[in-house]
Amino acid sequence: MTGRAGILDGKALAAQLHIELTQQIETLQPQMGRPPALAVLMVGDNPASLSYVRGKERACEKVGIASVGKHLPAETTQLELEKLIHDFNQDETVDGILIQLPLPSHLDAVALLSQIDSDKDVDGLHPLNLGRLVRAEVGLRSCTPAGIMRLLAAHEIDPTGKHVVIIGRSTLVGKPLALMMLNANATVTVAHSRTQNLEAIARGADILIAAAGHPNLVTADMVMPGATVIDVGTNRIVDETGKARLVGDVDFDNVQKVAKWLSPVPGGVGPMTVAMLLYNTVWSYRRKLHP
Ligand code: NAD
Numbered sequence: 550m551t552g553r554a555g556i557l558d559g560k561a562l563a564a565q566l567h568i569e570l571t572q573q574i575e576t577l578q579p580q581m582g583r584p585p586a587l588a589v590l591m592v593g594d595n596p597a598s599l600s601y602v603r604g605k606e607r608a609c610e611k612v613g614i615a616s617v618g619k620h621l622p623a624e625t626t627q628l629e630l631e632k633l634i635h636d637f638n639q640d641e642t643v644d645g646i647l648i649q650l651p652l653p654s655h656l657d658a659v660a661l662l663s664q665i666d667s668d669k670d671v672d673g674l675h676p677l678n679l680g681r682l683v684r685a686e687v688g689l690r691s692c693t694p695a696g697i698m699r700l701l702a703a704h705e706i707d708p709t710g711k712h713v714v715i716i717g718r719s720t721l722v723g724k725p726l727a728l729m730m731l732n733a734n735a736t737v738t739v740a741h742s743r744t745q746n747l748e749a750i751a752r753g754a755d756i757l758i759a760a761a762g763h764p765n766l767v768t769a770d771m772v773m774p775g776a777t778v779i780d781v782g783t784n785r786i787v788d789e790t791g792k793a794r795l796v797g798d799v800d801f802d803n804v805q806k807v808a809k810w811l812s813p814v815p816g817g818v819g820p821m822t823v824a825m826l827l828y829n830t831v832w833s834y835r836r837k838l839h840p
Contacts, residue, residue, distance in 0.1 A: 563820035585834035589618035645671035694726035696821030708735035717760030759798035
């Protein structure tokens with residue numbers, strides 16, 4: 550293949566979704582008597598987490614979702630967090646609860662995630678919502694994989710019958726995405742750090758998704774000409790001049806010469822993840838009127 554891949558512009562699509570959500574909130578608010586509300590629980594001062602939380606709060610503000618989150622000191626205990634989650638679960642004016650990960654090591658994230666009311670679990674990580682995904686039942690879906698599915702759908706890239714290769718098997722991205730792709734009738738291969746012959750497996754993909762957290766893991770010779778390549782990786786690298794920038798897992802410049810479609814970093818999956826968080830919050834808000 551010659552030429553350049555089309556760019557799967559997550560930033561533009563997210564902006565469009567923001568407008569749709571703003572309109573939906575304007576319609577629903579008179580009936581609900583309040584705006585939707587999202588509670589983000591952030592513990593400690595991890596700089597990357599702080600910037601993600603700020604980004605989520607700014608996006609909420611843009612579409613008319615109230616942020617009622619809490620920023621807690623690093624020494625917050627498991628019990629204190631459980632109490633906060635319990636209070637947000639009971640609060641009828643809160644539609645979504647999100648725990649910003651990673652948590653400091655003294656806290657048990659899995660136990661806390663399980664305590665969130667599954668109808669307010671806007672990150673889609675509660676065991677009940679993951680179970681609903683396994684069974685292809687209606688439920689809140691994890692934001693990053695749901696954002697990838699939206700990005701593909703918006704460009705009329707249908708996974709039906711296609712070989713989808715996902716590099717990464719995390720509970721946050723790889724596993725739920727594999728299930729969403731199966732539910733969308735793809736033939737799915739999940740590769741990971743112990744996979745042998747990754748290059749050959751990747752080359753067999755019609756849709757290749759890199760979610761490993763390794764810069765330049767996917768090179769042009771690993772991509773089938775005409776494939777769709779989605780880059781989930783978010784890696785902060787510092788160049789010779791000391792300047793930091795974000796790069797994905799894909800060698801963008803060279804893969805762009807081979808692939809038909811390619812998502813950039815930044816501006817691809819990242820903005821879609823935030824858009825799906827807002828979407829989930831509005832979904833859970835709307836379900837109070839139309840269960
Ligand atoms: P993780 O560390 O939990 O999982 C990484 C996965 O990649 C593991 O399953 C591991 O087996 C696999 N892996 C690692 N090195 C590999 C290699 N050399 N070959 C094959 N497989 C390999 O990470 P995660 O939470 O799933 O996130 C993955 C990446 O996606 C990270 O860079 C993260 O920052 C990014 N991310 C981005 C968004 C977004 O919104 N853009 C959201 C979530 C995660």
